[in-house]
Amino acid sequence: MAVTSAPEKSVSPIVVPGQLTLRTIRGKNGPFTVGRLATHLGVFEVKDPELEQYPEGKYDGEFIIRYIFPKSYPVGGGMRFEIRASLDGMTLNGIDKLSRDEARSFATQDVDPLDEELGTQPAAAPAKPAKTSRPAKPAPVQASADPLVDTTPFGVDAPPPAAAAASGGTEDGDAVLFSLLWPLGETVRLDSTIDRRTLRAQVARLRELGYEMNPKTQEWSRQAELQPA
Structure with missing residues (x-):
C-alpha cells in the first residue's frame, strides 16, 4: 500500500x-x-x-x-x-x-x-490454468433497446458512458462525450476538473477531429484543411 x-x-x-x-x-x-x-x-x-x-x-x-x-x-x-x-x-x-x-x-x-x-496497481500476469474439459458455450446476451435496462453480464465491467460513446466516433457519441461543450466551436477549452478517464477520451477525440492544443491560450483550435496547390 x-x-x-x-x-x-x-x-x-x-x-x-x-x-x-x-x-x-x-x-x-x-x-x-x-x-x-x-x-x-x-x-x-x-x-x-x-x-x-x-x-x-x-x-x-x-x-x-x-x-x-x-x-x-x-x-x-x-x-x-x-x-x-x-x-x-x-x-x-x-x-x-x-x-x-x-x-x-x-x-x-x-x-x-x-x-x-x-486505487489500483498493475497486476502480475495470471498463472496459466491447467487444461480442463471445455464448458458449454453460454447463450449470447441480447442487448435491450431500453437504455434504462442494464444487460451487462454479471462480473463484466461496463465501460463508462463517455468512453463507450467516444469509441463509436458518432455525432451522438460526441454529444455524450463532450456534454455541455457540444456542439464544438472553432476553439474548445476543456474542463480538467472532470474525471481523468473522460478527459483523456475528450483529448483523443479532439485530435481525431483535427483540433490542436495551443499552449499559450490553453485552448484547442480546429486546424484549417490544407488547400491543394
Whole structure:
C-alpha cells in the first residue's frame, strides 16, 4: 500500500517562474502524461489532470503552485519517493522538444495517475490454468433497446458512458462525450476538473477531429484543411 502524506495547502498559492517538462508514457490504460517542474524553490513532480492535454516537451512560463506534498508508491518491486506540486494554473510562453537524455530522465515504469486515483496497481500476469474439459458455450446476451435496462453480464465491467460513446466516433457519441461543450466551436477549452478517464477520451477525440492544443491560450483550435496547390 502506498504511503502518502496528506497535502498541506498554503495560505495562498505561490506564483513562480520555472520550466515544466512533460513526458508521454505508454501504459496499460493508453498514453499518459507526467511532468517535472523546475523552479528556484526546487524540482517537483507534477501529475495534474490538466497536463493530459499538452504534447510532450519543455514549457517555460509562470506557475501557480497550490501546495507541495511528499508521495510514495510501490513500483517495480520496490518503492518510489517523490515531492509533488499541485498547480492552480500556469501561463506558458512556448514549447521546445525534449532531448534524448531529458526523455530518459523520466521513469518508464512510472505509475499511471489514473491507477492512483482508482486505487489500483498493475497486476502480475495470471498463472496459466491447467487444461480442463471445455464448458458449454453460454447463450449470447441480447442487448435491450431500453437504455434504462442494464444487460451487462454479471462480473463484466461496463465501460463508462463517455468512453463507450467516444469509441463509436458518432455525432451522438460526441454529444455524450463532450456534454455541455457540444456542439464544438472553432476553439474548445476543456474542463480538467472532470474525471481523468473522460478527459483523456475528450483529448483523443479532439485530435481525431483535427483540433490542436495551443499552449499559450490553453485552448484547442480546429486546424484549417490544407488547400491543394
